[in-house]
Amino acid sequence: MKKKWLIRLVFSVLTLLIVSILSFMIIEFAPGSPISRYADNPKITSADRERIIRHLGLDKPTSVRYFIWLKNVLRGDFGLSYMTGRPVLTEILARLPATLKLMLFSFFISVAFAIPIGIYAAMRRNSLPDVLISFISYLGISLPSFWLGLLLIYIFAVKLQLLPAGGQLTPWFDSSAFPLPVRPAAVFWEHLRHLLLPAATLSFGNIARWCQYLRSSLLETINENYIRTARAKGLNSRTVVYKHALRNAITPLITVIGLNMPAFFAGAVITEQIFSWPGMGQLFITAVFARDYQVIMGITIITAAMVLLGNFLSDILYAVFDPRVEYRG
Amino acid sequence: MLKKYLKVILLVFLASTILVSCQRQEVSKPLVWGIPYDVETLNPLFTEMAVETDILNCIFSTLIKVNDKQEFVPDLLAEMPQISEDGLEYSFTLRQDVKFHDGQELTAEDVKYTYEMKMAENNAVPDRYIWERIDTFRVTDKYNFKIKLKSKDVTWLENLAYANAMIVPKHILEEEFNAGGNAVSKGGDFSRNPVGSGPYKFVEWKTNEYIKLEAYDDYYRGAPAIKEIIFKVAGDSNSLLAQFAGGEIDIYDRAEANQYGELLQLKEEKDIEVYKYPSYVYLHADFNLRNPIFQDKKVRQALNYAFPKDSFIENVLGGVGIAAHTYIPPWSWAYNPDVKKYDYNPDLASELLDEAGWLRGEDGVRVKDGVRLEFTINTNTGDSIREKFEVIAKQEWEKIGTKVNIQNYEPGTLVGDILQNVKFDIIVFAWKSGFDPNAENLWHSQQRPDLFGTGQNYIGFADQRVDELLEAGLQEQAREKRISIYREIQQILSEEAPCIFVYFYNDLTAVPSGLKNFKPNPTQANNTWNIWEWELES
């Protein structure tokens, strides 16, 4: 068993290495460069451009730069962002908390809604509620997040002025303005009210997707022989669902959620933009347009690590939930 | 289980609502200015973005400023500099009452240090445009210094008024410079903790969230009336508008043209003022003169005639813009009102093409010497106005017997590849002119980047007379003579039609109606240029 984990680890590191080489090449090969931003700046001369290229170390060949990059990364140094001149890790760490906050919050909301709804829909298969649930689910899936986001902003922030339209905290929020007993509640609400709209936008699609997966896999397990046996033995159908079917039906959902893991790190570009959420998604997209190779490589490698971790965890969870599966790989 | 669940949620909501209501009474709100994205640096040595100027105007001072009437006024200077007869030597005298935010006095040494830092070897200062023209920099005493230029350039002074010529404190940066191995870095400490001599002190910068400034009471013009200013990042124009409408942002600068109606509607409901004023930014569709099709002047003129500029401005921009006929806006002193104007006239366009020998083939597309009149328009994705320009141009130009393709690229590719490597037939984007009419970089034949590695003459325009005029314009001090020079340039450009000058933008800014002394400034000085005299009446 231990050997298998070790092999898995070795392969993971190898995968990371391959990802880094491929990504480096892809990014380099893309048209444009970090200095293309100067093309429409009338004050920048070709001498300026050459000086900046040298300063950024871009005058060296790609392969040399890759090895320099790799050497530094192994020492925990992802280099300096071309945009801000600050270390890539600093830039990432400045945004990661906001992304994690939003992603985790919306993750828990999604799971909290998707699982009961999925179970309910499967149990009442083809009934009116089930049809309605799938109706709303597919509405959620066909509705692009920018649209839903703008709609929520329009209703709750502009018309009703109940919730803020963007940001993760009011810049002039001062918790000391509140009397001590309610202070924690005030801080909590200040965070929560900024989270509600973006989290709702993100969660709607997730709930819709996840509850459809769960419904489908539940339907399959409900009809398995052993479940039918359990029911034939006179076990209460609720018990059957919770104790036996759900346990087996959950594996596909775990895969899907595992695939979602990298998003905890990478953030959600569109939702972040609409709600001015200071997270990772915005950093990545700005870096793409500015061709900030360093930031893109940093995010890519950490995302890749998250992908591997996510898949790793979901494999473990498989083994936990489905004892029949002997862990392999 | 579900019921418990609901109860908790309900409780949270209840508690929150109560809290909100008490929160509303307590908070005294600073003035909040919305910006569409976070800035990269607050170190003026490295600034490149317009949004950075908005903020830097509050923190730093320049030697001179450009006011809302587009005149030069002294800022750190006691009076405007004296210029020698030959136009080479500038003598400056600083005010004697200027202190940096840490209490240290600002002297000529700081100005010189700023110049030295711009020119230092080990840094990535983006442009040294102004400073490279300096031959010698002499500090004569604590408040006086003289600058001698390498060659005469009457537009040189203007550059001293903008953000990348702001004066930085020597005593602070010197430490960073020495510690960094004789380099100041864009990501260095000063970039995130700037100390200047402007009306506001830097307080806090939360990445991608906001930048907080507070009034500097020892500002040499007196303490500013507004005590706290926050520049709040709001994802894009949609969220800026939403946050403005929701009251989370007080000032919405650079609103989109299509939001004008919405802002006017908001004005009915809220105490706001909406400013609409002409800007120096213009949209243009450039012909690539390396392409044989576009070497034919009549083709370029025909395409100009066949685009319904006025209807475009009226119906697509909702009137927020003014037709452009040249690169100089109608409100500039250098504008030539007699330039050739290409009013929409598809029949004339067809005639021109007939005259030039482009005759319709079987499929309706014109052909000349076996070459089809077919070309591609490029612009960047994500800009709906430019995309609308394209589809309208396609519809109109195909009516006169051309075949038009559209291919758009994400901004990085468009600028870094299509534009820089002059791979386009027609490319649509915008320039911002300075308020001086000089535009050597756009029209001088030596500024063709594909041939000379420098300049922004991506069109590939080459005209000997224009070259001469542009050079003369840089040497001529007298306004009257310059007017005639630039008028002639405009005359030639409008006749030659190397591009379609589409329209000059109108800038839109929405502010609280109690904001006094807000004076929009369409130059690169930006609207915060006089923030020290703003007042907010409630």
Added chain:
Amino acid sequence: MRILTRNKLAFTAAIVLLLIIGAAVFSPLIATHDPQLITLKPDKICRPPSAEHYFGTDDLGRDIWSRIVYGSRTSLVVAFVAMFTAVLLGTACGTVAGYFGGIIDVILMRLVDIFLSLPTVFFLIIIAAIFKPGSLGIAILLGLTGWMGIARMVRGQVLSLKEREFVEAARALGYSDRRIIFAHLLPNVAGQIIVHANLAVAGAILTESAVSFLGLGVQPPQFSWGTMLYAAQDFVLLKNAPWTAIFPGLAIFVTVLCLNYIGGALRDAWDPKVKNSGESAGF
């Protein structure tokens, strides 16, 4: 309790979907206007639905009904091609990895990891700049970037299924791998694959418009439901002319919903267990 039988629902859905496909095939007959025709007149721009313009007009005075009818061509092609590419690749990869296990599994799954980790955005930017693919090319590209989830999901299911009695039994009987995969494993994963396929269709229609931002896919003046919706991504338009977004959104929604109901019926037909107990499954 049950007020709608799945067959009735599926039947209705099939008819609606056929109508949509019919609209794509016979667009010129169904459209009332030239979908590309721009009319820059104030009384033509952003008009609400009327007898003249069933779904109103957009901000360049184009007829939305006609654009939806024509837009179905691109959107349906993109959606189905992308979905089939992703489902075929993902199912094949997942089944092989899960069933054969060992080194094959390890290699295939690391391949999935690599695909999941690469900066897709850049990959697409390069493709856009160099190959300028048409809508079919986009569809395949979208499929190629979207099969990894299905692969992992199918693999997980297969891993679990192959330890079951009926697979063990089939193996004991000496059935070929191929027979076991096609006759025993795949029918049991079908339900999940169908859900995934349904979601992939909606995903592809929307993603097609998102990648047009990278310069990929349909470029103006060509259009699809996705790009119509994308163009309406504007606060002012959303408020003053919501029909510019509602109708393309509705078209996507109806298509995906129909597919879902048809998929449900298909799954029931495929999976013998569900069929046998289907009537008694109402808890």
